[in-house]
Amino acid sequence: MRHWLLAGFTLLSSQVLANTTLFHNVQGYTPTLQGGLEQFNVLVVKDGKVVKIGDDTLLKQFPEATRHDVMGRTMLPGLIDAHGHVVGLGNNLVELDLRGKRSIEEIGEALRDYSKTFEGDWIIGRGWDQNLWPSQQFGNAQDLDKYLADKPVVLTRVDGHAVWVNTKAMSIAGINAQTAAPAGGEIIHLPDGTPSGVFIDKAEGLIQAHIPAASQPAVAKALHTAGEHLLSLGITATHDAGIDYTTWQVYLQEAKNKTLPLRIYAMLSAADPYLDKMLDAGVVKDPNDYLAIRSVKIYADGALGSRGAALLDSYKDRPGHHGLMLETPEHLQELLRKAFKHGFSANTHAIGDKANRIVLDAYEAEFKKTGGKLLRNRIEHAQIVEPSDIPRFKQLQIIPSMQPVHATSDMHMAEQRLSDKQLAGGYAWQTFLKQGSKVAAGSDFPVELAEPFHGLYSAITRQDSQGLPEQGWRASEVLSREQALRAFTLDAAYAGFQEHKIGSLEQGKWADFIVLDADYFKVPVKAIHDIQVEETWMAGKLVFKRQEQSANSETDAASTAQP
Template identity: 65%
Template structure:
């Protein structure tokens, strides 16, 4: 039986916050700021924070404490996902999910069923990936029209950097052969010049701006759904990579009413027309560390799967084409400078090697002119980096915020898109660590599944769910179990200025922890992916239980 405990923090349980709480009979591990792993059998909590960890004899020193028997389960700090999209995840849980579809026909059949079950309005979905299909080609509006033609359909690619729409959606948006591709975007066309139904990066908004706005009630529902899902996976804190004004208001309201389902570090979306007003409102941080808003998410290029990642050299499978910069260097600098001037960190999406270089150049220029180097600025993804640019992350104090599952999801597609030379600095986690950079790990949910044990498995093995390739893809970049756990805990917390509050079970920090069905440090590598979370606790309070 699964139980979620989602009441306000002030109402949680009969345990008085003035009492000690004792979690005993556990197989505990925690990373520490000194870099080693400490083991323990007993965890002592008071007022939601860690008092001590120690051996089983420690329990005798707290005879009046409220006791919880961990039944020998493995205990780890709550996991931190340093890059996800919370409302997007919540939406996905109630929209058409086509992640597992292996052909246009399968998408169509799922669409037909979903349309019958949801008979009104626009049909929205996500998850298609044409690189997994045979033939491997972008689909068209006509492919969707065969299944649904009397309602607008908008299906987002798995990476979020392209949409596939039917003819009705294009008609309602007034899009035809004369519609021009915007800067930083591309409308794919037939030889006749008519749009195919695929809109990449900034071209997406030509259609998406016509979708009816989301209600606050729907946003609340999406947040609750996402929170339940993340807690069930052992994620106690998530970094939300780009929120709009409506979500900004929602998060603050839920923070003030003490009803946020998990800890959130939110980045303001640089694409939101009301960015200035959010910046002028200043940094937001609540006293319980449930919500922190102190950074801006900037978008430099697209994604590799839709050939939107900006490269220094041509795509291997599309000669003469080098991807898309969503922002030109001058505007990138302006956005970074805007964030820094308001005391906000700049976290910039960059996937291709050209995008990474231009973003590094932009940070360097801003730091020289107005400062901001100490704001723990980040490059989100940092997937394909020219090897000579990797040391610049350390020199400029830029945190590589990376998602291990991207490497194992992308490996076959990446080899189709890029030459071996272009891949030399790809998904280079170990190289970054060896130069002294902190890697903040995440999943990029709902682009990937949110399960952090999939990410830990990918980081440690460089293998996919089928345990291929046998020795791991480009396995010199794999991480140790300790390094991987650190990336999903303390280093992710560091990337949010929270390493003295979260990420480990050291004295004085919030008692966020999870209980597991297997020992993360001792199970065979191939079983790490299958570890199940039995309980999730935040600030010493049980928030999820799978009995």
């Protein structure tokens, strides 16, 4: 009997090993929960989770494991984008894309070309930035009418904080000279007092309310379009910064069906009319860690590019204008209270120094009344912060959720908009880290490209893609390569309560990792910007492989659905 049991145990052990995959010939790096960076040459995975990392001695410990030769390439944990807009990205990939257009004429021609094959009722586009145009002035409805007048056109600014529409869209929305902007919004007017066709921040809603709402199938299509794109860039998890009720429903169904393409930590939009219903449904924690919904996204102010960011002092290039607060302090506290009482974190958009101060004040006041300080609350962007307010992030345990590429995209515009004094606490990543704050890094896609290595490069250099300025812009705030990687992995995971599940390749965590065409830690710093992801793996299964890369796997490639 004893021999039979021993034989059975031996057989079982062989089966366990046979279900284990050993990735070897790896140049691997991972941050660790204990701090620092660990290098490894072998990764052992079982049931989608990390068993061990180490050197070649692991080859002898797991002799019957399926082996996968990584061919000496670099392996990192799957990257986490801590601030993006998933459905917005998916839509942006198929709608009219105006990013980088250098004039109103370029935009008009793109609009006219797009309209020739467009079959819907409303033409939607995104990506314009008047700071790239010769005049650096907003366009108007007549500028668009020249190219398309018989269909409503709504073009969103690159940062999402302004829309530019044609006369047809304003007519449908009933906009005229008597239309008043809502609190927290601005309607730009022509010299004769008529609306120009540009609506900023909460005034966008005057137009958007008339655009047909997206259906659940349309949202699901955008989700999978975005998911496929993000996986190709090495992003295995993202924080979706403000979802509406329809998206919430789609996410729940996709998680139930195990068809989410990547891991999503979703924030409920505080502006959604169904917020209470979503909060009442409670915190969502998917057992496979593909979906977590446990926070609320609140908007405190606008954006710097549209002069909507709320400032303590006025804009250097628009004297007397201080930007826009989108919520009163009282309503901010009310929203915080509502989130905390349901056990949800509050993640608040604040770009200007005035907005950051008011939001910090609101958190501090509400913590005293309701509690909630331990909920890993965040300020999204935290771009321009009065230096004396930076220590308050640490004191109040507020996580600065920041997007490194914003600094290099904004630097020329920011210097036009702001004085040196206002920029003293601007994009202050290193200052936050030195005081002990964790910086959760992201891209704010589709405001910026979702490319994570652009963000890592910006964090490390504070330079644009051409390597300018040579010493870096306000270079005292640069991050090391290790700090930048941690911000896009383990600290981003921490900001979503997921540091024990993802963000590093440590024992017991999901085996989410990427294989690169270059060594992130060894290539010249300028080459980081152009690193390509060759393979993306989630829970030990291949979910993306670059086409030109030859097949080398001894394991089966999986689809982009959950295991």
